[in-house]
Amino acid sequence: MPKKIHVVLSGGSGSRLWPLSKKSRTKQYIPLFDGKSLFEITIANNENICDEVLVIGNIDNYELTLSVLKENVSTNFQVVAEAKPKNTAAAIAFAALSVNEEDLLLVTPSDHIIENKEAYKEAVNKAFEWARKGHMVTFGINPSKPETGYGYIQSNGEDVVAFHEKPDLDKAKDFLDKGNYLWNSGIFCFQAKTYLEELNKFRSDILEACKNVMKLKSGDFLDEEATSKIPSESIDYAVMEQSQKIKIVKGTFDWSDLGSFEALYEFFALRGAYVQDSNLIIAETAHVELHGLENMMVIQSGDAILVMPIAESQSVKKIYERLLQTNKKLIE
Incomplete structure (x- = not known):
């Protein structure tokens, strides 16, 4: 039976939160929230939704990641330590290549705050339904203000019309007024095989380079020389903006990207x-x-x-x- 895998992306540098965030302790590991970090909160938010945890993280934070997982996770977990960051298309490919092809992946950043847990669980379960049918699911958040720091997704019901870059203030106000533009949360859901098929269709160079790296994987660690040959691209550019299998789930839960x-x-x-x-x-x-x-x-x-x-x-x-x-x- 396919498993539901919570894939946690934890490879960012956190440069916008310096000096709290450093290479040895990036932003998601800072215990600012009643003694807890964003990484711990992310794990807790999904522990009753998914069967296992798979962290794709920076090698500099490997020990920190392990200590948090050992203390907070009661289910099985895996860690893939990237030798160097190559953006989200590659990171998610590493995840998809680490599990069974039928497994369902819930991909989340590790530095977001999500409140209203029931609404979140409802949205995730809806995404799993779409993913089982072979769709690539992205989560959109109802904007509460004309935010210029987020990307937007133009939607028509559960279909995606277009992705939009971070807008200027006037365009953000226009998006808010139109009502069918949602904040791009950076949360995704799909079967492992669906992601790999779509990545192969649009960026086979990234997929082949990732496969080569995984062949040289030693324990939890990826080979640095092979990693350096992977093209750096986000999942949005590499797959989501080109695929015809996209569905959007509108999140009614409270969501904050605490990146600044x-x-x-x-x-x-x-x-x-x-x-x-x-x-x-x-x-x-x-x-x-x-x-x-x-x-x-x-x-x-x-x-x-x-x-x-x-x-x-x-x-x-x-x-x-x-x-x-x-x-x-x-x-x-």
């Missing part, structure tokens, strides 16, 4: 944590006081302190990239 400090501020401001007046303050070892400042963030971890307007939080990635060239020890 601005998103963290909005999340915690409603819950009374880490926010003082209009400022976001997260300090691991220092006591911080602000006076006469508004809409600022102060983030401290180890030897690094980041101070900037919350509205500029998307620029943290630029700081991370500069430090990658000039002061690597601050991001390790």
Whole structure:
């Protein structure tokens, strides 16, 4: 009987949440949520829905991943440690090649918050129904505001009309007004064989390169030299935007992609944590006081302190990239 496998994608660098997020502890492993991390919360959200867990993760976080799984997972689990990130098309191919072809894969990021568990479970079960019929399922979220930081999916009932890149503010307002544009959650569901067939149809080069890497797999670890030959492409570009087998499930559950400090501020401001007046303050070892400042963030971890307007939080990635060239020890 086919199994329901929860595939957790945990390979991102988390560069927009530096200095909290570093190579040795990326954002999904930071215990900001009543002592729990986003990775732990993601595992918990799906433990009663799926039969097993399969993590596709960064080699730098391998030990962290294992420790969380051993402590929190009562079912079988696997880990595939990527030698270097090659985006989601390859990561999901590794997952599909690690299970039986009839197995159903529920693919989720590891850095999202999902609330209203019953609505989430209902959406996932609907997705499993479509997946059993050979469809590729994506999850769309009803937008609550004209968000420019997410991609959008134009829908017609359960059919996808088009995928849209992150819009500017005017276009995001137009999407919101039209009512049939949903946030692209980055959550997917399909049979392993369906994904591999569609990837082979549209990007056989990625699939063949992934198969070569899996042949050289040693324990949980993938070969670095072979991995370097895999084209880096997202599942959206490689498969979802081209396939004729796509269905969309509209998620009525509460969903937040906490990929920036601005998103963290909005999340915690409603819950009374880490926010003082209009400022976001997260300090691991220092006591911080602000006076006469508004809409600022102060983030401290180890030897690094980041101070900037919350509205500029998307620029943290630029700081991370500069430090990658000039002061690597601050991001390790």
